[in-house]
Structures are given as C-alpha cells and as structure tokens.
Amino acid sequence: xxxxxxxxxxxxxxxxxxxxxxxxxxxxxxxxxxxxxxxxxxxxxxxxxxxxxxxxxxxxxxxxxxxxxxxxxxxxxxxxxxxxxxxxxxxxxxxxxxxxxxxxxxxxxxxxxxxxxxxxxxxxxxxxxxxxxxxxxxxxxxxxxxxxxxxxxxxxxxxxxxxxxxxxxxxxxxxxxxxxxxxxxxxxxxxxxxxxxxxxxxxxxxxxxxxxxxxxxxxxxxxxxxxxxxxxxxx
Amino acid sequence: xxxxxxxxxxxxxxxxxxxxxxxxxxxxxxxxxxxxxxxxxxxxxxxxxxxxxxxxxxxxxxxxxxxxxxxxxxxxxxxxxxxxxxxxxxxxxxxxxxxxxxxxxxxxxxxxxxxxxxxxxxxxxxxxxxxxxxxxxxxxxxxxxxxxxxxxxxxxxxxxxxxxxxxxxxxxxxxxxxxxxxxxxxxxxxxxxxxxxxxxxxxxxxxxxxxxxxxxxxxxxxxxxx
Numbered sequence: 001x002x003x004x005x006x007x008x009x010x011x012x013x014x015x016x017x018x019x020x021x022x023x024x025x026x027x028x029x030x031x032x033x034x035x036x037x038x039x040x041x042x043x044x045x046x047x048x049x050x051x052x053x054x055x056x057x058x059x060x061x062x063x064x065x066x067x068x069x070x071x072x073x074x075x076x077x078x079x080x081x082x083x084x085x086x087x088x089x090x091x092x093x094x095x096x097x098x099x100x101x102x103x104x105x106x107x108x109x110x111x112x113x114x115x116x117x118x119x120x121x122x123x124x125x126x127x128x129x130x131x132x133x134x135x136x137x138x139x140x141x142x143x144x145x146x147x148x149x150x151x152x153x154x155x156x157x158x159x160x161x162x163x164x165x166x167x168x169x170x171x172x173x174x175x176x177x178x179x180x181x182x183x184x185x186x187x188x189x190x191x192x193x194x195x196x197x198x199x200x201x202x203x204x205x206x207x208x209x210x211x212x213x214x215x216x217x218x219x220x221x222x223x224x225x226x227x228x229x230x231x232x233x234x235x
Numbered sequence: 236x237x238x239x240x241x242x243x244x245x246x247x248x249x250x251x252x253x254x255x256x257x258x259x260x261x262x263x264x265x266x267x268x269x270x271x272x273x274x275x276x277x278x279x280x281x282x283x284x285x286x287x288x289x290x291x292x293x294x295x296x297x298x299x300x301x302x303x304x305x306x307x308x309x310x311x312x313x314x315x316x317x318x319x320x321x322x323x324x325x326x327x328x329x330x331x332x333x334x335x336x337x338x339x340x341x342x343x344x345x346x347x348x349x350x351x352x353x354x355x356x357x358x359x360x361x362x363x364x365x366x367x368x369x370x371x372x373x374x375x376x377x378x379x380x381x382x383x384x385x386x387x388x389x390x391x392x393x394x395x396x397x398x399x400x401x402x403x404x405x406x407x408x409x410x411x412x413x414x415x416x417x418x419x420x421x422x423x424x425x426x427x428x429x430x431x432x433x434x435x436x437x438x439x440x441x442x443x444x445x446x447x448x449x450x451x452x453x454x455x456x457x458x459x460x461x
Contacts, residue, residue: 087315
C-alpha cells in the first residue's frame with residue numbers, strides 16, 4: 001500500500017523498567033523530507049531511532065515504515081541505519097565488510113557496489129586493509145558507506161557527525177544532500193545544530209521523552225541555531 | 236537471497252573472522268589439552284577405570300571448552316555495535332541464530348576432533364573401535380551444546396557478568412544431553428555396542444536437539460529485540 005508518509009509514529013511509549021524513556025510520541029514524516037531530531041542528552045532520541053530501525057520494540061503505540069511493520073524483511077531492506085557504533089568487523093577488510101552487508105541486503109553485484117562506496121568515501125586505496133588498522137576517521141567514513149550501501153529509501157542516523165573528522169563530515173554531508181535530492185527520507189539525531197539545520201527540511205524536538213515541537217525548519221532556526229531550544233525547550 | 240544463503244554468508248564470515256583472530260579456537264583448544272594432560276598426571280587409574288569415566292571426563296572437557304567459545308559467540312557482535320547492523324538488515328532472526336549456531340558447532344567439533352586422539356594417547360584408550368557411533372554422539376552432543384549455548388549467549392549479551400552467567404545457565408539446561416553423551420561415550424569406549432538402552436539415549440539426544448533447535452528459532456526474535 002502506498003502512503004505519502006515514510007514514517008508514522010503513533011502514541012509510542014517506551015519503558016526501561018518503570019522509567020518512561022518515551023512518552024506518547026506521535027509524529028508523521030513525509031517521504032523525501034530530512035528531519036533533524038534534536039534534544040538534550042537522555043531526551044529519548046536514540047530510543048526513538050532504535051524503535052524506528054526495528055532494533056527495539058515500543059512498549060505501547062505503533063510505528064509504520066512506508067506503511068508497513070518495521071520488522072518485515074521487505075521493510076528492513078528499505079532502511080539504512082547508522083548508530084553510535086560503526087557496525088563493522090575489525091578483523092575483516094573494508095571491502096569484505098561492505099561485500100558482506102551487500103550480500104545480506106541482496107544486492108545483485110555486492111562487490112561492484114562496495115567498490116563504488118569505497119570510491120565515494122575515499123577509501124578505495126585501502127580497500128583490502130583490515131578495519132582494525134584504520135584511523136577513527138576512516139572507520140567512520142566506512143560506516144557511512146555501509147549505511148548508504150544498499151541505497152535505502154529511509155536513512156536513520158544517530159548523531160552521525162559525532163567524532164567525525166573534517167573529511168568524514170564532508171563525505172557524509174555530500175551523501176546526505178545527494179540522498180535528499182534523490183528523494184530519500186532522512187532522520188538524523190544530532191547535537192551539531194549548524195550541520196543539522198543546513199540539511200534539514202523539518203525539525204523535531206524531544207524533551208524528557210516527549211515530542212514538544214515538530215514542524216518545518218524555518219530561516220530563523222537556520223540563522224539562530226539556539227532559537228528552537230530557547231523557544232520550546234527547557235532553560 | 237534465500238534463507239540458507241543468508242545463513243551461509245554469515246557463518247562464513249564468522250569462521251573467517253575466527254580463523255584470523257583464533258581467539259576462541261586457541262582458548263578452547265589450549266583449555267582442552269591442559270585439562271586432559273592435568274587429569275592424566277593427577278590420577279593413576281587402571282585401564283578399566285579409565286574406560287568407565289572416559290565419557291564423563293571427555294564431555295566435561297568439551298563443555299568447559301565450549302563455554303569459552305560460546306562466550307565469544309555474540310560478544311563478537313557487541314563490539315562496534317555489529318549486532319545492531321545485523322538486526323536492522325533484512326536477515327530473518329532465525330538465520331542469524333542458525334549461522335551463529337553453525338559457526339559454534341564447527342568450532343566445538345574441531346576442538347573435539349583434536350582432543351579425542353590426545354585423550355586416547357595420554358590415557359591409553361583405544362577410541363577408534365566404534366568410531367562411527369562415537370562420531371554420531373559427538374555430532375548430536377555438540378549440536379545440543381551449540382544450540383543451548385548460542386541461545387543463552389544471545390540472552391546474556393548485555394549482562395556485565397555474562398562470562399559467569401553463560402555457564403551457569405547452560406549447564407543445568409544441558410544435563411539430559413550431557414548424561415546421554417557421557418553414558419554413550421563411556422559405553423562406546425568400553426566396546427559396548429549401541430543396542431537397547433543406548434538407543435534410548437540416542438533418541439533422547441535427537442529429541443533434545445530437535446526441540447531446543449525449534450524453540451531457539453521461535454524465540455530468538457524476542458531474545459534479540461525484546
């Protein structure tokens with residue numbers, strides 16, 4: 001069934017023991033939009049992204065990705081996830097890592113696609129180097145390549161700019177802009193407000209597990225990155 | 236891509252990773268050898284006594300060595316949050332479980348195949364007399380250990396004391412299978428053929444393997460995602 005929404009979150013609650021990490025979160029994200037998911041540490045951004053990615057289940061409420069359940073195999077094929085970790089195997093080479101994930105996503109020619117991503121992330125010269133021998137920046141670039149490898153319709157990125165070097169930030173920004181131009185839906189949580197606002201078409205602000213603002217990114221937010229927190233957030 | 240292709244893809248990845256690092260393989264093999272050698276020096280049993288307790292000794296060694304390898308099974312995926320990437324990918328959770336199980340099985344079986352001749356050498360026990368049935372028992376017992384161990388390795392993945400918790404949970408569950416393996420192995424090494432009561436132990440092992448493999452496949456989604 002086709003829907004205009006890439007993601008539909010309806011009254012989602014998530015408890016860790018008795019503690020409600022998410023409280024009645026509801027949000028609809030249009031296809032093709034780039035959403036900056038903002039909030040202080042511990043606000044619930046990561047929990048929300050993990051539920052959207054199917055890595056955790058909601059205690060209450062429902063989540064639909066492209067009109068379907070996120071745990072469906074066909075749905076997961078359409079999602080790219082970049083979490084806090086790089087999700088790469090240290091003892092495999094850059095090429096082996098990408099080919100492995102290419103195979104898992106059922107790409108017709110995983111090796112060719114892996115080479116394309118290594119080219120785009122500037123790692124083609126070290127394609128056969130083991131990940132454990134890579135610098136932090138190289139590992140991050142490879143992780144970005146892994147998330148984009150299967151050309152997902154929806155990208156869920158949890159603080160993707162954290163700990164990136166300049167080159168990795170440039171690679172990620174280029175890929176995100178290309179992704180947006182190609183009509184992909186992107187949700188990224190971040191504390192880097194400048195980078196996020198430049199890319200975002202929409203903004204969502206989470207505070208203590210509740211969604212306290214969602215809407216289009218305005219010029220005011222771009223000019224003054226602290227505006228959103230001052231207007232809607234706690235002091 | 237088919238279910239079994241998924242299973243093979245990541246089993247292959249696991250085995251390749253293990254062969255490069257040899258973390259679990261070296262630890263399990265070294266442990267098995269040390270225990271077998273220490274026992275041979277510590278006790279001086281007669282040839283008949285050795286045959287009687289050989290099954291118990293061998294399966295204790297296999298179980299403890301197995302715990303070392305099984306602890307690494309899902310722990311390997313925690314590093315760099317690799318498990319998240321696997322859960323987020325379009326692999327059926329059952330395929331994810333089976334590939335881990337197959338990799339563990341291959342590893343444990345290799346350790347057993349190396350330790351068996353060493354046991355024969357140090358204890359002077361002829362072990363090739365009923366090699367066919369002995370291999371059947373090894374396969375069925377190792378399958379049981381791999382299934383239970385892999386499931387609990389996934390269950391304890393986020394626990395701080397997982398190295399301690401895994402054996403604490405696995406061994407009680409393994410009691411019926413271990414009893415069968417120990418009895419059968421001792422009998423086979425004493426030259427007792429597989430008939431009558433021993434067939435019951437074989438049947439028990441097969442049923443144990445089938446039930447726990449099915450249960451693990453059904454519950455692995457809940458175990459991994461909650």
